[in-house]
Amino acid sequence: MDRRKFIKNSTLASSLFFVPSFVKAFETVASSKLGFKRLVIIQLSGGNDGLNTVVPFRDDLYHNARPTIALGKDDVLKLNDDIGLHSSLGPLKRLYDQGYLSIINNVGYPNPNRSHFRATDIWQTASGSEEYKQSGWIGRFLDNYGEHPYNAIEIDDSLSLALKGEEFNGIATKNPEVLFKTANDPYFRGVLNHYNDEHLSEHNLGYLYKSMIAAESSAKYIYETTKTISSTQEYPNNQFGVQLKTMAKFINSGIDTKVFYSSLGGFDTHANQKGTHSRLLEIYAESIEAFVKDLKQQNTFKDTLILTFSEFGRRVKQNAGHGTDHGSANNLFIVGENLKRQGLYNDMASLSNLDANGDIKFEIDFRSIYATVLNKWLMVDDTKILNKNFMNLKFI
Helix, strand or coil, X not given: CCHHHHHHHCHHHHHHHHCCCCCCCCCCCCCCCCCCCEEEEEEECCCCCHHHCEECCCCHHHHHHCCCCCCCHHHEEECCCCCEEEHHHHHHHHHHHXXXXXXXXXXXXXXXXXXXXXXXXXXXXCCCCCCCCCCCHHHHHHHHHCCCHHHEEECCCCCXXXXXXXXXXXXXXXXXXXXXXXXXXXXXXXXXXXXXXXXXXXXXXXXXXXXXXXXXXXXXXXXXXXXXXXXXXXXXXXXXXXXXXXXXXXXXXXXXXXEEEEEECCCCCCCCHHHHHHHXXXXXXXXXXXXXXXXXXXXXXXHEEEEXXXXXXXXXXXXXXXXXXXXXXXXXXXXXXXXXXXEECCCCCCCCXXXXXXXXXXXXXXXXXXXXXXXXXXXXXXXXXXXXCCCCCCCC
């Protein structure tokens, strides 16, 4: 079969170049076995306004900088006399009260970038602001400790850079049944019959074939492992809730997946922020609470750690559109059953000591959080993955 006919006759095969769900581990990887603990990563895409999420509601500087969008004492759920959570985060406050939440403030990195795409790349690759890496930090975890593509799964149709390694990628799927049926598509099966075709060893076709054979194996394993799992837990009727319901199904099935990745978009609130932000935080908090309840019912929450981040925060001062522009340092949430530091991990930044751009100064490098999760939770060598020593924190 010549290459032109190969691509033309297989619509599924040609689409695989654009569907990162179908990925392959190319080389022999480390023999170290993966443990039982699982990490869930959630990105609030667009740049969540951390200052209206964890709110210094008694600070006059906060109210002066945000005359129409600041939240007062009646708009927050008090954590102490000075700080509260946005009132839409009631379900998250319940997790806080149970000791399941640690809030880490002022998280960032030196010389922050305010582009959505570049800032997301920095967080997903664990690079410095002047570094450009082609592999993600979870991808490098797979390079060193993974055995199968499904050791890291993104609940999406496409794979983020975070899960792409130098030799080993994760897999992306929203629905294991659809993934399984796609892998058994007649076109797909027809292409696999040409394993010995000499052209398949050339250039992109060789990669494509290897990707497809890995996809078939992974799809079957995921589907067979998860198909008998059911849950009585109700989730919010929105896309993010469905993603977390699927993720809980994976976790509760005992699938050999160490890292799960998901995202909730819409946080780029340049105009008329209050209503949009309130709605998004409600979606996030209600879905997270349902997810935790689902895991607790199956006794899997104790072995699951949930990390929520956003690629940057927002400016302290509101803009003319009653919204906020791109900022830098932000807060980050850690949810788990056995946290060493519950509640507020550290103080909020001083609003009287901002950087030259009017942004909150970062205090904690986000890679220190990654290092802690890798070393203390996933029990691996963080320096192998981050390529540098970062101070471990004490939240787990």
